[in-house]
Amino acid sequence: MILDKVNFPKDLRSLNIEEMKTLADEMRELIINKVNTIGGHMAPNLGIVEATIAMHYVFDAPKDKIVFDVSHQCYPHKILTGRKEYFFNPDKYLDITGYTAPEESEYDYFKVGHTSTAASLACGLAKARDLKGENENVIAIVGDGSLSGGEALEGFDNAATLNSNIILVLNDNDMSIAENFGGIYQNLKLLRDTKGQAECNLFKAMGLDYMYVDDGNDLEQMIKAFEKVKNIDHPIVLHIRTLKGKGLKLAEENKEAFHWMMPKTIDNWGKNIPCNEDYNSITKDFILNKAKDDKTVVAINAATPGALGWTKEFREKLDKQYVDVGICEEHAIAFSSALAKSGAKPFFCVLSSFVQRTYDQIMQDLCLNNSPIKMLVFWGGLSSADVTHLGCFDIPLISNIPNMVYLAPTNKEEYLAMLEYSYNETKHPVAIRVPNIPLKSTGINDTTDYSILNKFKVVEQGENIALIGLGNFFDLAKSIKEELKSKFNINTTLLNPKFITGIDETLLNDLKQNHKLVITFEDGQLDGGFGEKISRFYGSSNIKTLNFGGKKEFTDRVDINKIYKINHLTKDLIIEDIKNTLNI
Numbered sequence: 001m002i003l004d005k006v007n008f009p010k011d012l013r014s015l016n017i018e019e020m021k022t023l024a025d026e027m028r029e030l031i032i033n034k035v036n037t038i039g040g041h042m043a044p045n046l047g048i049v050e051a052t053i054a055m056h057y058v059f060d061a062p063k064d065k066i067v068f069d070v071s072h073q074c075y076p077h078k079i080l081t082g083r084k085e086y087f088f089n090p091d092k093y094l095d096i097t098g099y100t101a102p103e104e105s106e107y108d109y110f111k112v113g114h115t116s117t118a119a120s121l122a123c124g125l126a127k128a129r130d131l132k133g134e135n136e137n138v139i140a141i142v143g144d145g146s147l148s149g150g151e152a153l154e155g156f157d158n159a160a161t162l163n164s165n166i167i168l169v170l171n172d173n174d175m176s177i178a179e180n181f182g183g184i185y186q187n188l189k190l191l192r193d194t195k196g197q198a199e200c201n202l203f204k205a206m207g208l209d210y211m212y213v214d215d216g217n218d219l220e221q222m223i224k225a226f227e228k229v230k231n232i233d234h235p236i237v238l239h240i241r242t243l244k245g246k247g248l249k250l251a252e253e254n255k256e257a258f259h260w261m262m263p264k265t266i267d268n269w270g271k272n273i274p275c276n277e278d279y280n281s282i283t284k285d286f287i288l289n290k291a292k293d294d295k296t297v298v299a300i301n302a303a304t305p306g307a308l309g310w311t312k313e314f315r316e317k318l319d320k321q322y323v324d325v326g327i328c329e330e331h332a333i334a335f336s337s338a339l340a341k342s343g344a345k346p347f348f349c350v351l352s353s354f355v356q357r358t359y360d361q362i363m364q365d366l367c368l369n370n371s372p373i374k375m376l377v378f379w380g381g382l383s384s385a386d387v388t389h390l391g392c393f394d395i396p397l398i399s400n401i402p403n404m405v406y407l408a409p410t411n412k413e414e415y416l417a418m419l420e421y422s423y424n425e426t427k428h429p430v431a432i433r434v435p436n437i438p439l440k441s442t443g444i445n446d447t448t449d450y451s452i453l454n455k456f457k458v459v460e461q462g463e464n465i466a467l468i469g470l471g472n473f474f475d476l477a478k479s480i481k482e483e484l485k486s487k488f489n490i491n492t493t494l495l496n497p498k499f500i501t502g503i504d505e506t507l508l509n510d511l512k513q514n515h516k517l518v519i520t521f522e523d524g525q526l527d528g529g530f531g532e533k534i535s536r537f538y539g540s541s542n543i544k545t546l547n548f549g550g551k552k553e554f555t556d557r558v559d560i561n562k563i564y565k566i567n568h569l570t571k572d573l574i575i576e577d578i579k580n581t582l583n584i
Helices: 009-014 017-038 049-058 075-083 090-095 118-132 144-148 150-159 184-193 219-229 249-253 279-293 312-321 329-341 352-367 394-399 412-424 471-488 505-511 530-537 560-566 571-582
Strands: 065-068 138-143 166-172 209-213 235-241 297-301 322-324 345-351 374-378 405-407 430-433 457-460 464-469 493-496 515-525 544-550
Touching: 009 049, 009 075, 017 049, 017 075, 017 090, 017 219, 049 075, 049 166, 049 219, 065 118, 118 138, 118 150, 118 166, 138 144, 144 150, 144 166, 144 184, 150 166, 184 235, 209 219, 219 235, 279 297, 279 312, 279 345, 279 374, 279 412, 297 312, 297 329, 312 322, 329 345, 329 352, 345 352, 352 374, 352 394, 374 412, 394 405, 394 430, 394 515, 412 430, 464 471, 471 493, 471 515, 471 544, 471 571, 505 515, 505 530, 515 530, 515 571, 530 544, 544 571
Parallel strands: 065 138, 138 166, 166 235, 209 235, 297 322, 297 345, 345 374, 374 430, 405 430, 464 493, 464 515, 515 544
Antiparallel strands: 457 493
């Protein structure tokens, strides 16, 4: 096996072209086996194997600095930079992250998992190099899908002014996660069709030098291209055309499905696996039903349709009432705001970890203008996700902006009622934190009038202790109620707040009459969160409060049960905290 000879980039220089081609095949086999076993990004990594080998053959990393955009395509880089053992050994598959990570290797410069950042980061590295009088190459690997993100264009635009070495490798596989959207991609197609010779050239218009490689999966072409741009004294875009999913026929033919995949996807491909009703399917059905009768309904997504279960069939049914804006949540919010101001009914669906990318637009373009969009936030909550994809920050981010109404359903019926309310709401923007828990149904329609803002629901009346369980953690609050009743004969009050953005002052004041402890439960970061609103309200009273949720911290693939234990979110630890507070 050729890979036995390669542990670090310097080892590539003892190989000939045929050996490096064999190496590429071996690396693909490693990637396919690992991703099919534990899940992860398949197609992006398979498409850039040859380019990665060529890059490390020509450049002298880590002296020469390589920055990956999103790092969906960093597996080949990891294999060549001292981490191949984590791809060979199934017992070690989970010991490294799926993204670049400086703590793993000196060859990685940044933790990155959100898109469109590489050009900006590379500009900073290049500027620092120039200020220090050093001379290393700075290389950014940017996928074509990333170009739809505003920061990518800002980075390319500013790179043109550096007047020194910076190499922007545009890995063009004519795909984002799904298909690309936006006018930029018309120019990329023109450049591909003309093999880089078209007079209309976005990058040259920015003042950047430009070079095109028609087959970025050809090792010899890539080595020649990198040798040509190495040590260049000005900014250049190296536009390479690659095949997403190369080497795995299923991935080549199903690029979207194999961008990121669950374990055993290859093994189960083509099998009829039953699809049970879940919050994704409920959302799709609701939007489709509304769109049939109301041509002003439009479903908006920022390049992550697969994460929402928005299949190609779903998108085609909506036709003009579906808009994928590409990787630009900022545009999605402002676009949605203007749609709503014009009488349309936009449903912008976004993953929690991407909300922070558009904070300014939520505040300025949306809430300041009080535009009644409908924003559905998926994957919100504490989790064992990579540090770049945590979904625990959306409550502090969204719930503290004036005019926003942020709702937290606890079951199917509440979710449907909140969707209906948001559809009809004309005064405020409405966001709904889609439950990130298994679907639960009460079988009873929710008749709550959500236009009466910040009205909490008393689920069960008790005394002495009030438990307020928000959204995903309502069932946790309910289980604590049952535990206190069975073990201590304490009959607590159980509340479902439903609203994240405000408090029910009348109800909270009423609790002062026969309660001495109010406890909140939220599936997210406590700092700036829902529980703090309750604690602040009771700050000058005799009511004690306990807030249960997550610490303000970045966690990286930490087991969710460990996170719950650290944050005292297990039943036993919560009961212990209550006992200590009440001295019982």
